[in-house]
Amino acid sequence: MSSIAELYSAAWEGLLAAEEASSKxxxxxxxxxxxRDDPVVALEDFRRSWRRRQDEAPWSLGxxxxxxxxxxxDVDWRRQRPPAALREFPGVTSxxxxxxxxxxxxxxxxxxxEEDRLDEEEARxxxxxxxxxxxxxxxxxxxxxxGASSVAPPTGASSSNFAGKCPKSSIAACPLPQAREEVGExxxxxxxxxxxxxxxxxxxxxxxxxxxxxxxGRFMACLLHEPVECVSCxxxxxxxxxxxxxxxxxxxxxxxxxxLISAALEKEQQWPPKCCLxxxxxxxxxKNIPGDIGRKVQERSSEWDVxxxxxxxxxxxxxxxxxxxxxxxxxxxxxxxxxxxxTCTICRRGAHGSEACPQDHELRLTNELAMExxxxxxxxxxxxxxxxxxxxxxxxxxxxxxxxxxxxxxRTCDCTGEQMYALKKTAERRRTQRLLREQAEAQELREMxxxxxxxxxxxxxxxxxxxxEQERREGERWRRDVEERARRELRRRREIEVKFEQIRExxxxxxxxxxxxxxxxxxxxxxxxxxxAEAAQRLLLLEQEISGSELALRHGAWxxxxxxxxxxxxxxxxxxxxxxxxxxxxxxxPFWRKKPTSYNDLGSAMKAAWxxxxxxxVEWEEWRNTQRQSLRSQMQEERAANNLAMKQQQKxxxxxxxxxxxxxxxxxxxxxxxxxEVFLERxxxxxxxxxxxxxxxxxxxxxxx
Numbered sequence: 122m123s124s125i126a127e128l129y130s131a132a133w134e135g136l137l138a139a140e141e142a143s144s145k146x147x148x149x150x151x152x153x154x155x156x157r158d159d160p161v162v163a164l165e166d167f168r169r170s171w172r173r174r175q176d177e178a179p180w181s182l183g184x185x186x187x188x189x190x191x192x193x194x195d196v197d198w199r200r201q202r203p204p205a206a207l208r209e210f211p212g213v214t215s216x217x218x219x220x221x222x223x224x225x226x227x228x229x230x231x232x233x234x235e236e237d238r239l240d241e242e243e244a245r246x247x248x249x250x251x252x253x254x255x256x257x258x259x260x261x262x263x264x265x266x267x268g269a270s271s272v273a274p275p276t277g278a279s280s281s282n283f284a285g286k287c288p289k290s291s292i293a294a295c296p297l298p299q300a301r302e303e304v305g306e307x308x309x310x311x312x313x314x315x316x317x318x319x320x321x322x323x324x325x326x327x328x329x330x331x332x333x334x335x336x337x338g339r340f341m342a343c344l345l346h347e348p349v350e351c352v353s354c355x356x357x358x359x360x361x362x363x364x365x366x367x368x369x370x371x372x373x374x375x376x377x378x379x380x381l382i383s384a385a386l387e388k389e390q391q392w393p394p395k396c397c398l399x400x401x402x403x404x405x406x407x408k409n410i411p412g413d414i415g416r417k418v419q420e421r422s423s424e425w426d427v428x429x430x431x432x433x434x435x436x437x438x439x440x441x442x443x444x445x446x447x448x449x450x451x452x453x454x455x456x457x458x459x460x461x462x463x464t465c466t467i468c469r470r471g472a473h474g475s476e477a478c479p480q481d482h483e484l485r486l487t488n489e490l491a492m493e494x495x496x497x498x499x500x501x502x503x504x505x506x507x508x509x510x511x512x513x514x515x516x517x518x519x520x521x522x523x524x525x526x527x528x529x530x531x532r533t534c535d536c537t538g539e540q541m542y543a544l545k546k547t548a549e550r551r552r553t554q555r556l557l558r559e560q561a562e563a564q565e566l567r568e569m570x571x572x573x574x575x576x577x578x579x580x581x582x583x584x585x586x587x588x589x590e591q592e593r594r595e596g597e598r599w600r601r602d603v604e605e606r607a608r609r610e611l612r613r614r615r616e617i618e619v620k621f622e623q624i625r626e627x628x629x630x631x632x633x634x635x636x637x638x639x640x641x642x643x644x645x646x647x648x649x650x651x652x653x654a655e656a657a658q659r660l661l662l663l664e665q666e667i668s669g670s671e672l673a674l675r676h677g678a679w680x681x682x683x684x685x686x687x688x689x690x691x692x693x694x695x696x697x698x699x700x701x702x703x704x705x706x707x708x709x710x711p712f713w714r715k716k717p718t719s720y721n722d723l724g725s726a727m728k729a730a731w732x733x734x735x736x737x738x739v740e741w742e743e744w745r746n747t748q749r750q751s752l753r754s755q756m757q758e759e760r761a762a763n764n765l766a767m768k769q770q771q772k773x774x775x776x777x778x779x780x781x782x783x784x785x786x787x788x789x790x791x792x793x794x795x796x797x798e799v800f801l802e803r804x805x806x807x808x809x810x811x812x813x814x815x816x817x818x819x820x821x822x823x824x825x826x
Contacts, residue, residue: 160607199233201791206638225802353377365409369397392425436464513541621811654778665767676756
């Protein structure tokens with residue numbers, strides 16, 4: 122742990138030192154004698170040497186020479202998450218770095234997804250090719266068999282066997298070859314099957330029902346009676362079922378057709394609904410969809426058939442409804458939605474009332490022309506009216522009468538004919554001034570063009586005289602410019618090289634820091650797993666010890682209870698002590714007193730009684746030993762089972778520990794591989810940035826101005 126901490130500290134100090142060094146100003150770069158003698162040659166030499174260095178092996182690989190975890194071939198690192206250390210950038214503040222470092226992880230993930238997608242496509246292609254090959258071989262065999270059977274039955278086959286393969290009583294049982302669902306169908310086989318059905322259909326159309334044989338007619342009907350396939354879900358339906366046929370001759374089942382139309386209604390880019398790039402007629406759509414979707418289709422068709430630039434939507438954010446063309450008043454620049462919101466048709470915002478739209482450019486030009494010509498607006502309808510002759514009394518087409526001088530209602534003002542004459546004179550004067558101004562501008566433009574033309578002719582003559590001298594000067598200036606630009610470009614490239622070398626050093630320090638952080642995290646995880654395993658082992662041993670103690674106590678209780686039960690059984694089964702007058706063993710004493718040999722007979726009886734008691738005790742003792750042995754065997758079996766269970770628990774715990782350790786090692790290997798791939802991706806990104814900055818405008822150095 123101490124070595125990892127030291128590595129972590131050293132990497133951190135190196136990163137800070139590299140950033141501090143990068144912040145210092147760079148000294149003047151030494152360009153060398155070649156740069157001072159011929160900067161173009163020096164620049165070309167630098168470019169070749171720099172490109173050779175770019176073609177070298179990635180420098181990030183050298184940091185993994187001592188780390189062989191990523192060489193585990195059985196670890197699928199692509200299915201593991203990248204280590205958390207790759208997302209930690211301590212001390213990094215540059216926006217370019219903060220953007221590039223996470224991008225490298227995303228690029229690796231995208232590359233993995235792309236590789237998986239290509240593998241899946243390749244697998245599907247292999248399966249499709251094998252299925253097509255199998256179908257073609259089977260079709261060839263079937264074609265050979267059909268060709269042989271069309272002439273005569275197979276050699277060596279009896280007529281009954283041949284008839285069994287294709288019974289005469291039911292020729293309809295031999296339909297045309299169908300596409301097998303389990304292996305698919307190739308395009309060639311499908312085309313051949315379609316052509317064969319077309320030929321059979323044409324032949325069937327030529328047959329007359331009253332002349333054709335019944336068996337032949339049934340056979341033709343069977344051939345033409347094929348299921349209809351939905352082009353979307355690829356399910357087959359009976360010809361009697363309702364199917365939707367589109368102009369490209371494809372068929373859809375009702376559910377798939379409704380889904381097709383619903384998908385087309387979601388986005389305008391998908392409208393109108395198509396199949397094989399052919400539009401589906403609106404009447405076909407309306408006929409085969411439910412009523413609610415049909416109304417939505419009609420609304421969308423009416424809206425989306427109008428060009429985008431000609432559509433008007435309600436300007437209210439909470440409404441935003443499309444305003445149909447009948448609701449547009451183009452004369453008044455007004456549109457009104459179903460909710461009554463008024464919208465200007467020019468600026469697409471709220472209506473301006475009696476005022477003109479600020480964005481109406483044509484109206485502004487018309488008003489300027491009317492002011493110049495002296496035209497007047499009708500106070501009633503707003504139409505422009507031009508006075509040609511007669512008095513100031515004007516009558517509009519709408520029937521309104523007004524004074525041409527002030528624009529008021531007729532006979533409500535005190536205007537005179539002199540004012541009318543002055544108004545027309547003023548308008549005539551403005552027209553005359555405009556014409557004079559336009560003539561003056563045209564004359565000025567002609568004079569300027571004449572001066573420009575004369576100057577151009579003079580310049581052409583001068584340039585013709587000085588052409589050779591100018592070319593020579595331009596050539597010399599271009600060469601000097603190229604040398605200067607080459608010198609600046611060489612200095613710029615060297616600065617870029619130094620800058621990216623510093624960036625590589627900083628990136629290397631960051632990589633070392635991230636590797637140290639990853640090692641620390643892995644070490645902490647290993648120690649945590651070891652602690653968990655030790656705690657689980659101690660807990661298991663404690664549980665097993667407790668279980669063993671409980672088992673021993675239970676067995677002791679069993680033995681004690683059994684001894685008590687045996688003593689009770691012995692006491693209950695032992696005869697009472699023989700005493701005088703005991704009727705159970707010797708019988709009544711008067712019986713023995715009456716006999717002359719009573720003393721001898723009584724001794725014999727007592728001896729027989731004691732022998733009987735001894736025999737009973739021996740039998741009871743054997744039974745007691747048997748019971749004790751049975752209980753001991755039972756307890757021994759239970760102890761053995763308990764020991765076996767404890768051993769199984771130990772084995773399971775050890776197997777679980779080994780599996781967790783193997784999983785941890787796989788994660789360690791996956792983390793190392795992830796870190797390796799991300800480091801290489803960062804180097805690729807850095808090289809690409811260096812290439813873009815180094816070779817961004819290299820060809821412009823030698824281009825002539």
